[in-house]
Amino acid sequence: MNIHAPSRHAGICLRDLRARQKVSQLDLALRVGVSQRHLSCIETGKASASKEMLLALLEGLDAPLSQRNETLVAAGFAPVFGHRPIDHREMSTINQVIDLLLMGPQAAPAIVLDSAWNLVKFNPGFVRLIELLEFDLTALQATPNVLLALAAPGGLGTRLLNPDEVLDDVLRRAQREALHIPALQAVLDALPANLRNTRQHHGPVSGPTLETRFSSSVGELRFISTFTTFGAPMDITAASLRIEHMFPADEQTWAAFS
Incomplete structure (x- = not known):
């Protein structure tokens, strides 16, 4: 049995994470405060990293909590971060916060997404939006x-009045996040190639933020979005969640939700 296998496996995890993010060994070494030579030895399995060193390197890469656990296990350490389902009793506080955010202000559509952009929860305002979009x-x-x-085909994108701007922004955000999240990359790979590879170049927008404009049964609806995430998450599920509020951007849209 090769006693160095766990270290090599952990080193490969680190190297792959670093390569996906296009971070050089020198850059990561400087972020963490170790020598590039030592980092190289860790990645090749020639040197074993302590648990604290691995966590520091993973923090330097801003690795998702699930991949931090995976790397720790590969090095022979116990995982640090929990992974409770959203309905677990220990997630009750998280769910209470989510429900508060979803219900205030009650008129605005709001949804909860996980790290792969799956819809986890939504509020009555979002149901109203879906109805108006038919x-x-x-x-x-x-x-x-x-x-x-x-x-x-025939999906939500067909209801957009400014699809180029909105889809371009959405894809750019998703592609940045997919550098850290393999499950999201799998979703992106499943998108039509013409959409996945499109890059639009737009001039300056007229407002301070991009508006999402929909065609609906009551006319044009305009929204601006904000995103909320949990600070200092210590659970993989909690770290993956974000709440998007879609706030009406004009009086006509507010009236449709009042």
């Missing part, structure tokens, strides 16, 4: 990935 909520719940729902 979209099948049941179909969305059956395949609850927002990226796939936007890209599907």
